[in-house]
Amino acid sequence: MQSVQDIYAARVAEGRIKEDPAQRAALPELERIRVALAEPAKKGLFRKPPPPPKGLYIWGGVGRGKSMLMDLFVETLIVPARRVHFHAFMQEIQAEIHRLRSGGVEDPVRPVARAVSDSIKLLAFDEMQITDIADAMLVGRLFEQLFDAGCVVVTTSNRVPDDLYKDGLNRQLFLPFIALLKDRMVVHELASDRDxxxxxxxxxxxxxxxxxxxxxxxxxxxxxxxxxxxxxxxxxxxxxxxxxxxxxxxxxxxxxxxxxxxxxxxxxxxxxxxxxxxxxxxxxxxxxxxxxxxxxxxxxxxxxxxxxxxxxxxxxxxxxxxxxxxxxxxxxxxxxxxxxxxxxxxxxxxxx
The missing domain is CATH 3.40.50 (Rossmann fold)
Incomplete structure (x- = not known):
């Protein structure tokens, strides 16, 4: 399997994308995750699987190529992965939680998180942003369980993590989620001058x-x-x-x-x-x-x-x-x- 850097270089050579030093600087982090996820599972009754790699939070201005890098990265993966817009994903999660609650499930977050982590190894989010208080109150528990289950998260955002849900209602309840992101993910700024x-x-x-x-x-x-x-x-x-x-x-x-x-x-x-x-x-x-x-x-x-x-x-x-x-x-x-x-x-x- 070609590395993320190799595929990027090939697309530059083909004229499909323009060379950008800021984009190139993000490639080693994506390659780090690709290589870790591609490692074959060690077999044996008492062999403990290795811890999953840290995820990646790529932030920067609009038009800098964050989503293009995400698409390129997902194409290189050989493990089950899902590429989805963050807003759409949270809508799906909220709808499933509502369905389970209506069916009498007292704590629906746990089975919802388990269903996600059982089906994929990596979640690739586009444009993480939190503007809805319902999402803000949910993401901490949801992502903690996803991370604990070994799910790796790579996301793009226009905001640095500390600015997520900025000035939002009851933001102090959201701050542990920011700390969780910074602990479980490498934060990388795509600092390009080019739009x-x-x-x-x-x-x-x-x-x-x-x-x-x-x-x-x-x-x-x-x-x-x-x-x-x-x-x-x-x-x-x-x-x-x-x-x-x-x-x-x-x-x-x-x-x-x-x-x-x-x-x-x-x-x-x-x-x-x-x-x-x-x-x-x-x-x-x-x-x-x-x-x-x-x-x-x-x-x-x-x-x-x-x-x-x-x-x-x-x-x-x-x-x-x-x-x-x-x-x-x-x-x-x-x-x-x-x-x-x-x-x-x-x-x-x-x-x-």
Whole structure:
């Protein structure tokens, strides 16, 4: 099996990725884990298995290549592993705990953790972030049991561990989890000055009108460039509602106007979406008027949330921003939205 360094070098030579010293500096830590997990189990009645290797917590700014390194690393593994967005994983865990509690299980965390550790040797998380108090109160017990069962965790994050759940409610109860992470994982900063995602979009057209076959083709090209065509569904749970992003990979999401504005969603939903993604592709924005006023109002709220969070937006629409909403109630207020859509097309917009 090739080392992580060998595969990285091969992809640089093929032109699939750009050489980055900060990325190279992270490779030995990933290789350390790969080699330890690849060691054959020693057989014998009284032979005790070796302790699992420490995991890895890679943090740094957006677009630095953290997720790409994670993908590359997971491809090298020969042990059962799961690569999943942290938010999606915690939603699954919360749903399973709720199911077991409803069935009368008093302490569902233990069987949930056991089910995870029995099926895999390594968990690879993308974008660890804790914003929900329910997750904050759960992760300590869950991860302690995963670690004790020998499960190795590798994760990426935009935050140093000490900044997780920063200013969160009852944060003092969360601090032992931070200590656990720092004890069971090597913390490595990916300190690159280069924003690779911004590089890929530099000078690229990101707003397409009209929303025709040509626009769909250009958006598909950008999507593949940013995600290599990989994706999964991401469902955000906000105050009992679901915000569904049909396609999501490494902080890049893709959805239609109807997915985002055709349902009764509000500011809290769009704020959660803006926090979860760094690039959002919105397809098939229609002309707006009194006939679809509710959808138009939601679209205004969505763009405000994306603008404040400096999310990069790629869009296809029936008309240029200034011509999307030209008459009817709300047309005057939409002028600010059109202006923001124009500003968000700038080459240096987003990824702050």
């Amino acid at each position: 690779h995602r911004q590089d890929r979009l530099a000078g690229a057209q990101v707003y397409f009108s009209p929303a025709d076959a040509k626009a769909r083709g250009e958006i598909e090209r950008l999507w593949v460039e940013l995600t290599h065509g990989d994706h999964e569904e991401l469902v955000l749970h906000v105050k009992g509602r679901q915000v569904v992003l049909p396609r999501f990979h490494n902080g890049v999401a893709r959805a239609s106007f109807f997915d985002l504005c055709g349902r009764a969603l509000g500011p809290a939903d769009y704020l959660a979406l803006a926090e979860a993604v760094r690039v959002l592709v919105i397809e098939d924005i229609p002309r707006l008027s009194r006939q679809n006023f509710n959808e138009a109002r939601r679209f205004v709220t969505l763009i405000d949330a994306l603008y404040e969070a400096r999310v990069k937006v790629i869009a296809s629409a029936a008309a240029e921003p200034e011509m999307l909403y030209v008459e009817g109630t709300g047309a005057f207020e939409f002028e600010r939205t059109a202006s923001r859509l124009r500003e968000m097309q700038a080459a240096d917009w987003g990824f702050d």
